[in-house]
Amino acid sequence: MLAYRTAIIPSPNKVPNAAMTTPLVRVIEDDTLIRSQFARLDGARGFAVATFGAAGDFLKDCDDHRPGCLVIDLVLPDMSGIDLLKELAQRGCKLPVVFMSGMAKVSEAVKAIQLGSIDFLEKPFAMAQMVDAVQKAVALDRQRREASHGRDEIRRRFASLTPRETEVMDLIVQGAANKGVAARLGLSSKTVEAHRANVMRKTRANSLAELVRMHIAAKE
Numbered sequence: 392m393l394a395y396r397t398a399i400i401p402s403p404n405k406v407p408n409a410a411m412t413t414p415l416v417r418v419i420e421d422d423t424l425i426r427s428q429f430a431r432l433d434g435a436r437g438f439a440v441a442t443f444g445a446a447g448d449f450l451k452d453c454d455d456h457r458p459g460c461l462v463i464d465l466v467l468p469d470m471s472g473i474d475l476l477k478e479l480a481q482r483g484c485k486l487p488v489v490f491m492s493g494m495a496k497v498s499e500a501v502k503a504i505q506l507g508s509i510d511f512l513e514k515p516f517a518m519a520q521m522v523d524a525v526q527k528a529v530a531l532d533r534q535r536r537e538a539s540h541g542r543d544e545i546r547r548r549f550a551s552l553t554p555r556e557t558e559v560m561d562l563i564v565q566g567a568a569n570k571g572v573a574a575r576l577g578l579s580s581k582t583v584e585a586h587r588a589n590v591m592r593k594t595r596a597n598s599l600a601e602l603v604r605m606h607i608a609a610k611e
Contacts, residue, residue, distance in 0.1 A: 414438040414529045415459035419449045419475065421468050428518060436522055438529055446475045455484045458536060460528035465492035465499060473499065476506045485535065487528035491516065545609045548594045559586040564606045
């Protein structure tokens with residue numbers, strides 16, 4: 392039998408930046424053999440692995456700042472995987488989840504998907520199948536973080552606008568022409584043109600279409 396090993400998630404302020412960029416797969420599973428199989432993947436497939444024997448053990452060190460995903464067994468000794476997923480949702484954890492179970496009902500699988508699980512593997516499964524699911528989950532988390540970073544940058548640019556420039560932008564993205572904006576806000580067309588130019592410069596939008604897309608993204 393493979394040796395059992397549990398990796399501990401270091402706190403963010405103690406982990407080197409290089410380590411923090413390596414995706415971390417958190418596995419919550421009470422079967423020691425399965426945990427040991429996951430532990431063997433640590434560092435071998437482009438991601439690190441941390442294993443936990445119970446939901447409570449994981450929740451003590453729960454940290455979604457580091458990229459990666461969760462692999463959760465549906466049946467755990469202290470709470471069900473569904474209840475753990477609900478708890479993580481309440482905490483605002485957005486890490487993608489891969490569920491696994493050897494005795495899942497269809498209703499439980501459906502509930503897991505509804506609560507945000509992106510995949511559900513039945514035991515016994517080939518580790519190659521699990522690795523594929525994990526890599527998809529990690530890629531999804533990376534995309535989410537990149538999109539979130541992009542939205543944060545857009546919001547910072549929008550925050551640099553004056554209240555009047557924001558009013559002008561809001562009307563422009565709704566399709567209002569300069570004359571319509573001027574009439575709506577009681578301004579001259581030249582003043583609206585100046586505000587519009589400032590909006591484009593400060594937001595770094597290269598076109599009206601791009602400004603509209605940025606405006607939509609900032610509100611997501």
